[in-house]
Amino acid sequence: MVNTGSCLCGGVKYEVIGPLRPVVYCHCEQCRKTSGHHVAASSAPRNKVKIKGKLRWYASSKTARRGFCPTCGGNLFWDGPGENISIMAGTLDNADINAIGHIFVADKAAYVDICDGLPQAAQDDETITTMVKPTR
Numbered sequence: 001m002v003n004t005g006s007c008l009c010g011g012v013k014y015e016v017i018g019p020l021r022p023v024v025y026c027h028c029e030q031c032r033k034t035s036g037h038h039v040a041a042s043s044a045p046r047n048k049v050k051i052k053g054k055l056r057w058y059a060s061s062k063t064a065r066r067g068f069c070p071t072c073g074g075n076l077f078w079d080g081p082g083e084n085i086s087i088m089a090g091t092l093d094n095a096d097i098n099a100i101g102h103i104f105v106a107d108k109a110a111y112v113d114i115c116d117g118l119p120q121a122a123q124d125d126e127t128i129t130t131m132v133k134p135t136r
């Protein structure tokens, strides 16, 4: 199984070999500030993600960096501790994946009403971020 993705202008493209984790919504302040909303992220083992093009990295904390396209500004990756790299789900080309939950809900924007019935965690939550199958 190979999934593909890109930024808006196509200056950065990538391939993911093998399965993608279902989508987790992250409502943390960093995700809000970098995306303009909350983030919907899949993920995959770092060594299964082949990135081509002029991706740039921004060190968003001491332990993580965010990958973006310097031409169109598209947000593509969050690369932090652990073996997986997060992939912004909207940049995937028609990947067949479901969403599994919300993290950092304590930081969510006031205008966001979560009404999808998926599990919610106030902060980070490994039971959500390591799920491999949708809950419904």
Ligand SMILES: [Zn+2]
Residues within 6 Å of the ligand: 007, 008, 009, 010, 011, 012, 069, 070, 071, 072, 073, 074
């Ligand atoms: Zn671009």
Ligand SMILES: [Zn+2]
Residues within 6 Å of the ligand: 026, 027, 028, 029, 030, 031, 032, 039, 104
């Ligand atoms: Zn976040």
